[in-house]
Amino acid sequence: MRRSLLAAVSLSALIATPAWADEEINDERTEPVETADADGAGNADNIVIGSNGRVTLIGVPGPAVHVNSNNDLTTQNGSIIRINDRDGDGDPVSVDGAVGIQVDPGVEGDISHGGRIVLDDSNDPADLGTDDLVDADNDGEVDDPDGEADGAFAQDQNKTGLLIGAVDGDYNPLAGQDAVTGDVAITSTGAIVVQGQNSFGVRA
16 A cells, blocks of 8 residues: 555656746847746746747847856747847937847857847938048039048947857956857858947857
């Protein structure tokens, strides 16, 4: 009888044990997400951003997606990670140092990027008259203005689409940081679009 009871209890415990699954994002998130708190309740897990998944930050530098635990990150074809440099009223704001995906030093995990990372810049280049060398009306004098934008092409700086490791306050890679262990792959559908001065698509 005792053996039968133990067997029954063991079977019940096995059935009640939850199956671990990746944290999937198939909606739009407007706050940063991180593997160390994948479910929002303090539990670390792998994150999969599905084809309909969006992580959109407005006016904050992120990182939008942070791999800060020993877990994997997958962004599927159709997913979008975006940081917009306008506030809620549509006015331009600085997002210097913006990061789409950051993988912390020392973590173990694989990264597969098949979606899009977009770090926008709302700057509208102007004609500052610094290169007005066109004589469109053939009057023997260069036109002023010549209608060609020659001002700064972006207002934000030091942005990175995919950052492997960490940077200091001057946006230089930290010296002596631990290596990331795992595979980092950008698939055939993966894309990274970064607009900014002194900025990077991928940086390690």
